[in-house]
Structure formats: structure tokens, C-alpha cells
Amino acid sequence: MVRAPFYDKNGMKKGEWSAEEDHKLRSYIQRYGHWNWRELPKYAGLKRCGKSCRLRWMNYLRPELKRGNFTEEEDASIIKLHGEMGNRWSTIAKSFPGRTDNEIKNHWHAHLKKRTKRDEKEKSDCWQSEATRNENNCEGEGEGESNSILVDTPNNMILESSPLSPATSTCTEQSSFSSGSGSMFSFNVVGGLEDNCLPCSGTYEAESSGDFWSQPFVADNTSSLEKGGFEMLLEYEDMYHDDSAYLLYELTQGWI
């Protein structure tokens, strides 16, 4: 479902991420944080551009990400927020801890956009048929009814969802819902991980005094991968041929 891996003219790898690359990136960031996306791949031992690494981390590897289907409540909130603020996906995503802007954007285009259009059409049709009926009935009965139609007119819907609408003001408050993942040094925030996976509770400065800056990072989990580097990892990958098995292995090792 993703682009096949390939190398561009600069020797940068593009396309689908392998389990090994994921592990390298995850381990590096959990150990050192993402201090500079451009430089990071070099030190993490990845042949990827910084942008690609950032995207992979933000949209897929962050430990706090919630996978799985969107709930009805989430759908409703997305529709509501999109109505209020338009395609500001990153702002909308802040209201959904564990969801990424990319995920929400995809979900919108794949499901909610159609549903919203359909609903609006139904409302519009309903409004038109109501209007026709009112024209026929013209005067007398149903003053209350015509008022209720006014509330639901498409025009009103547009007004409500307009960025200029007062409702917009709520979005600034919602932005404080930040997941906090974007912080520069997101050290070992994963519950339980730091104990058995990456024993690095040191500070950024402490790490920087060593070989960290000059040597490519080797994604070793000193406790569980005593051989270090990827010799052992590759052995694991020989043992576990597919990603799901590898994922299972990662889980048992506490990498995830």
C-alpha cells in the first residue's frame, strides 16, 4: 500500500520503511531525542532525509499514537472542527491525542468528506422541499415551521462554519491540547520502556560529550541486544520473516 523503496539521485532512500529502519529511528529518538531532523538520519545510521524521518516518527513511530478505527464521537468532532476551522489539520489533530494530522486528513478525505456532502445534500433537499411546500401553502399555518427552516438553511450552515464565525475563537483554546510529542527532547516518555529497553536517563549534554556527535548511532539496546548494532537484529529478522512476527518480537522485547 506504500511506495516501493528506492534510492534517489542523492543516494537517499525513499518509499516504504523497513522494520530495521523503524527500529533505528525509534531507538535513536528515544535515546537522544530529535535534536535536529536534518542531521539525525546521519547519526542514526539511516539513508533517509530528515524530513522523511520526521514524518515517519510523527505519523507512525511516536509511542503515544493511537492506532485503529475512528469512533463515532471522533468522526463527529472532526466534522464539527473541520466546519469551524477548515483544512487546518494540525490544529484539528491537537484535539485528538494519539491521532496525527495525516491520519485525520486521510480519514476526512476517505470517509467524512463524502458523508458531510451527503448530509448537506440531504439537508439542502429537505430544505428545498420544505420551501416548495411552504410556497404552496403560502400564508397562514406554519409560521413556526418556517422559522425552524430558517435555522437550518444552507446559508446558515455556511455562516456557522465560516472562519469568521465567533465559533472560531474556540480553536485557540483547543490548541492547548497538545500531545506534547513535539518537544525537542522527548526522552524516554514511553511508560516502561526506559527500564528494559533503553537505559539512557542521561541528559542531552551528558551524551553530547562523548562520541555521540562523531559516530553514527548504533541502535543497540544494551540490555537486550548485547551483541550491539544490527548483527543481532538481522539475525532476528532472519528468524522472523514478516513484519507482524517482527512486531511481535519487538513487543516481547519491550521495544514498543
Added chain:
DNA sequence: AATGTCATCAACCGCCAGGAA
């Protein structure tokens, strides 16, 4: 069974804003 079409979603690309030099 073969082929065509649609749906999904990870990943890429280009642009912009903000901060540092």
C-alpha cells in the same frame, strides 16, 4: 478466473513561518 475500478493510507513534495546568523 481475469480484468477493471474504487478505497485506503503511508509517504512525498512544495510552500511558508519563525528563528538564528
Added chain:
DNA sequence: GTTCCTGGCGGTTGATGACAT
């Protein structure tokens, strides 16, 4: 004040699975 660099955002692409014909 200007330029450069980086991170972040939103739009788009493309591979692949699901479904229809």
C-alpha cells in the same frame, strides 16, 4: 534589514487490497 536554515503544514501521489463486472 536580509539571508539562510529548519520545522511544520497541507495537498497530492501511488501502491495495493477489496470489490464489482
